[in-house]
Every structure is written in structure tokens, then in C-alpha cells.
Amino acid sequence: MARKSLIQRESKRQKLEQEYRWIRRSSKKEIKQVSSWSERWKIHGKLQSSPRNSAPTRLHRRCFSTGRSRANYRDFRLSGHILRDMVHACLLPGATRSSW
Numbered sequence: 001m002a003r004k005s006l007i008q009r010e011s012k013r014q015k016l017e018q019e020y021r022w023i024r025r026s027s028k029k030e031i032k033q034v035s036s037w038s039e040r041w042k043i044h045g046k047l048q049s050s051p052r053n054s055a056p057t058r059l060h061r062r063c064f065s066t067g068r069s070r071a072n073y074r075d076f077r078l079s080g081h082i083l084r085d086m087v088h089a090c091l092l093p094g095a096t097r098s099s100w
Helices: 004-033 037-049 080-088
Strands: none
Touching: 004 037
């Protein structure tokens, strides 16, 4: 299980990203439309003034049950070892176990 502080930090990043999403998108559209370099730099400065954690690239996917940040499957929102345990327990319909 991941530390609670890391999970809380990630949820804070998600909230910030939601809050600044519209501002980032609108300023990026403005940059594409403006032709003068000086105006582009002003708009770019506005983009840079937003908090770092509001950028969507700072987000990580986490396991739904344990909060683990590595080896996540997007379809199930679970980490690898939890997914394997659930498949072996027949808790995920449509998923099959691998047997060699």
C-alpha cells in the first residue's frame, strides 16, 4: 500500500489540474492564433505563472485499491499484482489466467 501522503498529494494535483485546465487550453489557443512574438511571450508568461502541479503531465495513474503508482493497467485501474490476484479469484469477468 502506498503512503497516504503520496495519495493525498496526487489528489491535490488532480484538483489543481481541473482548476487550471480551462486557463491552459485557452492560452495555448491564443498562442497559436497570435502572430507577433512579443504577444506570444506575454501569453507564454501567463502560462508559466500557473502552478507547476497544475500541468497534466505531472499526474500519475494510481492503483484503485492500493494506491501503487507503478505497473498500472488503464483498463482496470489496478496494479499488476492486484490484477493477478483478482483474476485468479475470478473477480474480473472476461479476464483469463495465463497458464503455460
